[in-house]
Amino acid sequence: MAQTMSRHSVKIIHEGGFGAEVPVELIEDEGGWAPYLSVEDARKLDTVRLALKRGDIAAAASYGRVFELKRVAG
Numbered sequence: 093m094a095q096t097m098s099r100h101s102v103k104i105i106h107e108g109g110f111g112a113e114v115p116v117e118l119i120e121d122e123g124g125w126a127p128y129l130s131v132e133d134a135r136k137l138d139t140v141r142l143a144l145k146r147g148d149i150a151a152a153a154s155y156g157r158v159f160e161l162k163r164v165a166g
Contacts, residue, residue, distance in 0.1 A: 096121040103137055106161070107144035114140050114156035 098117045105112045118127035136155055143151035152158050
């Protein structure tokens, strides 16, 4: 029987002029595709990406820290 473990991680989502740090759980097991996200965490990342795309910073910020990205050099 394969042992399944999880660990905390942060995924960074970039959309337009914004970025977000979203906490997720990475699932590790002895199978071939580890580490991977749960379906819930994958949906959370999609929700944050869509919120940033439409400019809904409050919705995105409910899942993690949101940053405005600025170009500093050409």
